[in-house]
Amino acid sequence: MRYVLLTIFLFYCTFASSQPRRDKTDFKLLAYNVGFGGLTAGIGATINKPKEMPLHRAFLNGFYQGCFGGALQYGGKKLIHQVVKHENYWYGLPAKLVHNTGASIVQNAALNRPFGRYWNMDLWFLRFDFAPDAEDNPFRVRFNATILFDIVAVGVQSGSCSVDWGKSLKLGTLTFYTDEPLYGHRRQDIVGRAYSNSFIYTLRSRDVHKTVAHEMIHLFQYREYLSFNGWVNPFVSKAPAGLKNLFHNYIYIEPPYVSPFYYMQGYHGKENYYRNFYEYEAEWFATNGYF
Numbered sequence: 131m132r133y134v135l136l137t138i139f140l141f142y143c144t145f146a147s148s149q150p151r152r153d154k155t156d157f158k159l160l161a162y163n164v165g166f167g168g169l170t171a172g173i174g175a176t177i178n179k180p181k182e183m184p185l186h187r188a189f190l191n192g193f194y195q196g197c198f199g200g201a202l203q204y205g206g207k208k209l210i211h212q213v214v215k216h217e218n219y220w221y222g223l224p225a226k227l228v229h230n231t232g233a234s235i236v237q238n239a240a241l242n243r244p245f246g247r248y249w250n251m252d253l254w255f256l257r258f259d260f261a262p263d264a265e266d267n268p269f270r271v272r273f274n275a276t277i278l279f280d281i282v283a284v285g286v287q288s289g290s291c292s293v294d295w296g297k298s299l300k301l302g303t304l305t306f307y308t309d310e311p312l313y314g315h316r317r318q319d320i321v322g323r324a325y326s327n328s329f330i331y332t333l334r335s336r337d338v339h340k341t342v343a344h345e346m347i348h349l350f351q352y353r354e355y356l357s358f359n360g361w362v363n364p365f366v367s368k369a370p371a372g373l374k375n376l377f378h379n380y381i382y383i384e385p386p387y388v389s390p391f392y393y394m395q396g397y398h399g400k401e402n403y404y405r406n407f408y409e410y411e412a413e414w415f416a417t418n419g420y421f
């Protein structure tokens with residue numbers, strides 16, 4: 131299986147690098163996405179390995195699968211530009227499906243599980259888990275409680291916001307809007323803000339499609355860092371049985387692993403806004419590199 135995955139990845143890289151690129155940025159972002167998936171899954175797989183499994187085998191097993199998942203995550207991010215290109219929000223859903231599939235593969239690999247053992251999908255405030263080989267409960271639907279934080283944060287951001295039901299449906303993501311200006315760090319104007327599972331945009335944005343695509347990428351970034359769940363799995367698995375049952379069957383929480391990394395990149399003024407890697411990546415995929 132690993133050789134199949136590696137071959138697919140190499141074909142993918144060759145295809146991507148053979149394009150007459152405006153520059154090498156797209157390929158660097160592919161390498162980042164693939165490498166991030168591979169490394170986080172590889173390290174997770176060594177943390178969760180059975181005692182008898184050699185360290186290097188555990189790492190490589192996780193790494194190969196993580197690379198494949200990372201490539202799919204990149205593919206999902208690439209797809210989001212179609213929202214802008216065709217001015218059609220329905221493209222948000224397939225982009226999210228592809229990205230979620232990639233994230234599932236990385237998360238599964240980080241737990242040192244065999245390929246395809248476990249899949250997940252996040253829609254609105256629901257978390258769907260599918261484990262085809264599980265003996266009990268192969269299909270679970272949990273309440274994604276992180277959305278409660280989002281709702282409070284959106285309310286603080288804008289007291290006059292409303293749910294955009296149309297975009298929420300088309301993007302598979304709870305979407306809020308306001309006609310007031312939004313403010314980011316240092317009170318500078320921003321046109322959208324993403325949280326864990328949802329985002330808000332202002333109607334004052336000059337290009338709402340682009341703003342939506344940009345914020346969707348931030349949500350994808352948030353999701354990618356959930357592969358760190360594999361790293362903390364040995365601690366979480368020691369939790370009391372009642373608590374584990376609650377979170378296993380009913381409630382799901384997404385820790386904000388990405389936040390410290392985002393803040394380390396810093397907030398910058400308008401002219402240097404994209405010095406922050408996560409902002410740069412979001413704008414790159416939203417505009418297909420034209421910004």
Ligand SMILES: [Zn+2]
Pocket residue numbers: 344348408409412
């Ligand atoms: Zn942004």
